[in-house]
Amino acid sequence: MWPQLILSGMAIGSMYGLVALGFQMTYAVSNTMNFSQGAVVMVGAVLCYCLNITWGLSAIAAVPITLILCAALGLLIERWIVRPFARNGSQSWLLSTIALGIIAENLVMLTFGKEVRGYPSPLAETPVSILNFGVYPLELVIPVVGLSTALALRLLFTRTLWGKAFQAASENPDTARLLGVPVTWLIALSFSLSTALAGLAGMLIAPIANVSATMGTLLGVKAFATAMIGGLSNPWGVMLAGVLYGVVESVAAGTLGGSYREIVGFIVVIVVLSVRPNGLFGRSQVKKV
Amino acid sequence: MVFEHSQITLFHRRTFLRGMAGLGSAIALSKLTGCQPTTTGDTSGDPVKLGLVAAITGSSALSGESIKRGLEVAIDEINANGGVMGGRPIELVIRDDESTPAKGVAATRELIEREQVAAIFGGLDSPVSLAMLPVIHELETPYMGVWAAATGITRNDFDPNYAFRVSANDNIVDNFLTRYAQQEKGASKIGLVLINNPWGESNQKGFEEWAPKYGLEIVGIEKFNDGDTDISAQLGRLQSGGAETLLLVANAAPGAQMMKSLDRLNWDVPVVSHWGISGGRFPELAGAEASKKVTFVQTYSFFGEQSPVGEKVLAALQEKYQLAGPEDILAPVGTANAYDAMNLMALALDTADSVEGPTLREAFYNLPTYDGLIKTYEQPFTPDNHDALNEDDYILVQWDGDQIVPISS
Numbered sequence: 001m002w003p004q005l006i007l008s009g010m011a012i013g014s015m016y017g018l019v020a021l022g023f024q025m026t027y028a029v030s031n032t033m034n035f036s037q038g039a040v041v042m043v044g045a046v047l048c049y050c051l052n053i054t055w056g057l058s059a060i061a062a063v064p065i066t067l068i069l070c071a072a073l074g075l076l077i078e079r080w081i082v083r084p085f086a087r088n089g090s091q092s093w094l095l096s097t098i099a100l101g102i103i104a105e106n107l108v109m110l111t112f113g114k115e116v117r118g119y120p121s122p123l124a125e126t127p128v129s130i131l132n133f134g135v136y137p138l139e140l141v142i143p144v145v146g147l148s149t150a151l152a153l154r155l156l157f158t159r160t161l162w163g164k165a166f167q168a169a170s171e172n173p174d175t176a177r178l179l180g181v182p183v184t185w186l187i188a189l190s191f192s193l194s195t196a197l198a199g200l201a202g203m204l205i206a207p208i209a210n211v212s213a214t215m216g217t218l219l220g221v222k223a224f225a226t227a228m229i230g231g232l233s234n235p236w237g238v239m240l241a242g243v244l245y246g247v248v249e250s251v252a253a254g255t256l257g258g259s260y261r262e263i264v265g266f267i268v269v270i271v272v273l274s275v276r277p278n279g280l281f282g283r284s285q286v287k288k289v
Numbered sequence: 290m291v292f293e294h295s296q297i298t299l300f301h302r303r304t305f306l307r308g309m310a311g312l313g314s315a316i317a318l319s320k321l322t323g324c325q326p327t328t329t330g331d332t333s334g335d336p337v338k339l340g341l342v343a344a345i346t347g348s349s350a351l352s353g354e355s356i357k358r359g360l361e362v363a364i365d366e367i368n369a370n371g372g373v374m375g376g377r378p379i380e381l382v383i384r385d386d387e388s389t390p391a392k393g394v395a396a397t398r399e400l401i402e403r404e405q406v407a408a409i410f411g412g413l414d415s416p417v418s419l420a421m422l423p424v425i426h427e428l429e430t431p432y433m434g435v436w437a438a439a440t441g442i443t444r445n446d447f448d449p450n451y452a453f454r455v456s457a458n459d460n461i462v463d464n465f466l467t468r469y470a471q472q473e474k475g476a477s478k479i480g481l482v483l484i485n486n487p488w489g490e491s492n493q494k495g496f497e498e499w500a501p502k503y504g505l506e507i508v509g510i511e512k513f514n515d516g517d518t519d520i521s522a523q524l525g526r527l528q529s530g531g532a533e534t535l536l537l538v539a540n541a542a543p544g545a546q547m548m549k550s551l552d553r554l555n556w557d558v559p560v561v562s563h564w565g566i567s568g569g570r571f572p573e574l575a576g577a578e579a580s581k582k583v584t585f586v587q588t589y590s591f592f593g594e595q596s597p598v599g600e601k602v603l604a605a606l607q608e609k610y611q612l613a614g615p616e617d618i619l620a621p622v623g624t625a626n627a628y629d630a631m632n633l634m635a636l637a638l639d640t641a642d643s644v645e646g647p648t649l650r651e652a653f654y655n656l657p658t659y660d661g662l663i664k665t666y667e668q669p670f671t672p673d674n675h676d677a678l679n680e681d682d683y684i685l686v687q688w689d690g691d692q693i694v695p696i697s698s
Binding site: 001004005008012114115116117118125126127129133134135136208209210212215218250253254255257258259261 | 346350485511512513514516517518519520521522523525541542545552553554555569570573574576
């Protein structure tokens, strides 16, 4: 039972991690977040479903097109939903991004419908046996994609000039601008990357969790929780927290029953944050004056 | 400016008196303008309005459409034969509850108070129907359930009880499924897999009541949520406990996840299900092969040999909605229940010869025999029983592709 619970938890946890990376990324660069990340997960899944299943485009074409569309959505969100508020020092971007998520969900209900649709995938058709327990091949692929993405982001932020530019924009945007760092553009790029990650998560989870207008709501909340317990300063930590959270949930549901999945999961969040306010892998920010 | 104490008191008193005067005028106006159903005046030839509150849009939209079709075919027939109450045609007024209790309650009140419907038909969602009950009873208007199966809809605490039903009742279904598991599947140990909501709880009570009566041991009760993607650990516990048959209560999407989890465990166990899995795209979500493995309950099938009434209704459905055959009938259970319920309603209106709620309610206890689609109804309702169908009227079916077909046994 345990290997099954852990593998299953890692798969769903990697989804939380991927979406949480989006929170982490925009926060690191602009101190703002896109609270419609959960809705973008759903938009990614629905777009890919429409392109691939409804309109018959091959998956090889549908996946990159969906990623590009989700990335473009991120640019629009930053420009029209976040920037007008953040520029004035207002925190209203918080409400405006939540509102956008609700609007997106309802728009999808109106256009795509409220019915839950199955997303056929060869990777989620026949389970393979590992230690006498069945898992879908996709459930093995998802953690690999999630952890690789987190690693790639960590390398981007720590080993490249781009990463330094991101850090500079985050720590002191005015000075960074004076030194020629395109701060506004970098912030837009971070939103674009974050929504692309959410879209990727949506596409990955669709064959397992099905496609529906409401599929991203709870996932978005849990992703935010994992971003907090991972520590918003560390992409690797956020991803790891996502995986751990997924495993905790899975073990709770498997051992205590489905009713305990969310109860145990969110108790863990509260306990972790009360013991380590900056998250498991985060560091407290010290601002030198 | 500072108010003296006496001024404040005067202000309050005036406001109160104005409010009371306004309230009195409103009540008087409502009486004059007829905000309550009334039978005064010459109404011969006027249509008798009946309401339908069901999911017309949203995830359960197919259910609303199937109910509407059953009602409309019956209404066409009744009106062609001269209507009810000596020549009054029936007019159906439809409102969409979007599977939301609050919207169902608002629609119910609007239908009764503004549209002055004589009775209301309900839809698929038990929570919506349960929420409608207080308004139904406050406004003394009969409710006729044609799908929602929660035991508490008809077995409620209202006296007099205005809720009637031509559909399944959870408790009776639980009896039926438990008996089937023991007698047909030969099980002595069963496992319950229930959706984690009031519907699941309602059926848990029923299974716990009936299992001992058939000598069945419940080895475990596992609950899961709508969004759960893997419940193989819970199912593994039932497997370890020695469950020989699983009894499932869930809608199509979570039911499909349960079937996928069985696949993960490579556990080939009989699954007997309530009819929740018939309300969505179960074969698409679970896979064609897995969906065939579930036996579930319905009240009617348009496949196979039909009674004369069955042939007549099938022909009418085909003609009115351009259907090729029984395979094109959306959610047959909704259509069949609605057809019979509308005919029983027409008989009640004839018997009562009035659209007054209390008189119409009493008439349901004195209906003549009705040779219906699902069965011949002989005194379908009594003061102690507001469910026209019982376990003898249920049939067992399976998915075959996108069609629901009766099983051979």
